[in-house]
Amino acid sequence: MVMTAARPVVLSGIQPSGQLLISHYVGAMRNWVAMQDTHDSLFMLVDLHAITVPQDPATLRARCYDFVALYLAAGLDAQKNTIFAQSHVSAHAELGWILNCYTHMGELERMTQFKDKSTRAGAVINVGLFDYPVLMAADILLYQATHVPVGADQKQHLELTRDLAIRFNHQYGEVFTVPEPFIPQTGARIMSLQEPTKKMSKSDPSALSYIGLLDTPDVILKKFKKAVTDSGSEIRFDPEEKPGVSNLLTLLSIFSNTEIPALERHFEGQGYGALKVQTAEAVIAFLAPIQEKFAALRADEGALDDILADGAGRARARAEVTLRRVYDAHGFLPRR
């Protein structure tokens, strides 16, 4: 019998709590696409997390279909990957409960994302928002993920996941794999086009601050033209002194596949206007084939449902194995 080494397991997801943005693509999805051939990969629609802030049901449903179609249009292969909705696999909520019993209040109180979201004007603070990182840990640990490709803003959540896995294993033996974050060197934190010291975010009240993967070319050009840049006129990569220009250079570098020093040389003697237009053009050109594929995929919700059903079936079978071990470790009676 030929023994083949198990491939490393990758798991990640995005909350359908707003539009899918170029920042999600750059920070996370582009690595998902790159890893799908070499890793055993699971990619989720993180719908249970999305309801930690209020959602309109019809909008959420439509957005979930948009997300699956965009995952596929951006290059994820439904055959190679397990693509599923978090709410279709009840083991996530079940393991989340168990892990709650191993998480200290202080650990969650320290989470910067919770502090940010809960201190926003008019924020509705529910227990789910507070407990969010524990459910995220459950998402990851259920599948024994080895790598979690995310943007820099998820690093703290990954550290908690690792701590919980280590704490649990210490008590019960090697139940969970301790995962590693997989954060890109460039583009781990794409900034708002309107306030380049803040991260680009789907929950930003100003649509000018972000670029959606489905924004039309006109809208993309308009948003980049209105992007806030810095004082001076030199086009130089310097995130401290020139956060706006550096953010545009990062985006242009990724979407045109050109190194930043080459871009700095290219823009010598040119003004911010040229940088904005050329960044817009690179993003528009990159998104055009994705948007075209999206239109065809999105038109067939039945086919998207089939992909999710298939993914959920495979995910459920794997998640159950871990959950049984966790229940058994606690002395819960076996289910017959």
Ligand code: TYM
């Ligand atoms: P979410 O939905 O906020 O973001 C999805 C992914 O996009 C990355 N990201 C960014 N990357 C670069 N620049 C930005 N401005 C930027 N904004 C967002 C995020 O880091 C993330 O990788 N908690 C997660 C969802 C989640 C998850 C999981 C992820 C739930 N369970 C299990 C991985 C594994 C979140 O809210 O991502």
